[in-house]
Amino acid sequence: MTTWFITGISRGLGLALAKAALAEGDTVIGTVRTGRPDLPAGRGTLHVLTVDLADGEAAEAAVGQAFALAGRIDVIVNNAGYGLLGAVEQASDDEVARLFAVDVFAPFRIVRAALPRLRAQGAGHIVNITSIAGRAPGAGSGLYAAAKHALEGLSSSLAQEVGPLGIKVTAVAPGAFRTDFLSNHSIRKSSAEDAAYADSVGRMSSAFDGMAGRQLGDPDRAAKAILAAVRSDTPPLHLLLGSDALNRARSKLDAVIAEIDAWEAVTRSTDFTGRG
Numbered sequence: 124m125t126t127w128f129i130t131g132i133s134r135g136l137g138l139a140l141a142k143a144a145l146a147e148g149d150t151v152i153g154t155v156r157t158g159r160p161d162l163p164a165g166r167g168t169l170h171v172l173t174v175d176l177a178d179g180e181a182a183e184a185a186v187g188q189a190f191a192l193a194g195r196i197d198v199i200v201n202n203a204g205y206g207l208l209g210a211v212e213q214a215s216d217d218e219v220a221r222l223f224a225v226d227v228f229a230p231f232r233i234v235r236a237a238l239p240r241l242r243a244q245g246a247g248h249i250v251n252i253t254s255i256a257g258r259a260p261g262a263g264s265g266l267y268a269a270a271k272h273a274l275e276g277l278s279s280s281l282a283q284e285v286g287p288l289g290i291k292v293t294a295v296a297p298g299a300f301r302t303d304f305l306s307n308h309s310i311r312k313s314s315a316e317d318a319a320y321a322d323s324v325g326r327m328s329s330a331f332d333g334m335a336g337r338q339l340g341d342p343d344r345a346a347k348a349i350l351a352a353v354r355s356d357t358p359p360l361h362l363l364l365g366s367d368a369l370n371r372a373r374s375k376l377d378a379v380i381a382e383i384d385a386w387e388a389v390t391r392s393t394d395f396t397g398r399g
Contacts, residue, residue, distance in 0.1 A: 126150040128189045128196045130176060131203025133160045136252065136300060136342050140200065143346035145169060152189040176203050176229040177221060186236040198353055199237050200250045201230035210320045211265040219266055226270035231277065241290050248291040248353055251278045255298045255368040259375035263324040282360050293358050295349060298365030300340030340365040
């Protein structure tokens with residue numbers, strides 16, 4: 124059986140993933156900020172840790188607690204996080220600091236604390252839940268996209284560092300899933316608004332409001348997809364979840380390649396001429 128450490132199991136994808144792992148008889152050590160998740164143990168074993176991931180020391184301490192409980196952890200899932208919606212100009216320092224504390228620095232500290240133990244085991248799998256916004260951002264998601272893009276970059280480099288040590292890394296980028304992510308539990312709007320951004324950020328905000336409860340993605344199916352990736356002998360470094368994420372990623376890649384091609388001559392013109 125597999126032992127999981129999953130942050131943010133009280134709702135959304137984290138809850139669905141914990142439920143799926145427990146149903147298969149696995150052990151789940153999950154974090155919540157408050158309360159206790161509505162999770163039947165099923166055939167597995169559940170441990171719940173109350174942790175404020177905005178507190179870096181608490182995030183690292185939770186890793187130590189998890190290894191003390193289980194002795195060995197096979198999969199670390201950095202799932203907890205929230206979104207910030209608003210124009211870049213509107214975001215306050217406090218809003219950005221809080222966002223990055225939870226969405227970037229907490230996963231970093233958890234990975235850093237877990238790695239010595241995973242290296243000692245000679246095996247392990249780190250799964251970072253990012254977002255399609257981190258790969259193909261839209262108006263109004265600039266700071267959230269920056270946070271998730273940071274986690275994407277960390278995952279790509281980390282995979283090259285720890286692969287030779289027997290440790291796998293997967294960055295999972297979901298699209299829109301039918302969870303409460305668009306509620307005020309998981310997404311916050313910048314406290315400042317400016318009519319100048321009504322046609323960009325305002326339109327995107329209205330689209331999000333209209334999407335709640337109608338998202339294409341099924342969180343239970345997403346959880347099964349993550350389980351399949353973790354159990355695979357050749358897990359992906361980058362995993363998209365949802366047809367909307369797939370479409371956005373392909374559109375972004377097509378646009379990037381077209382722009383590279385259009386400016387190729389300028390790009391090449393910056394090299395020294397000759398071999399000197």
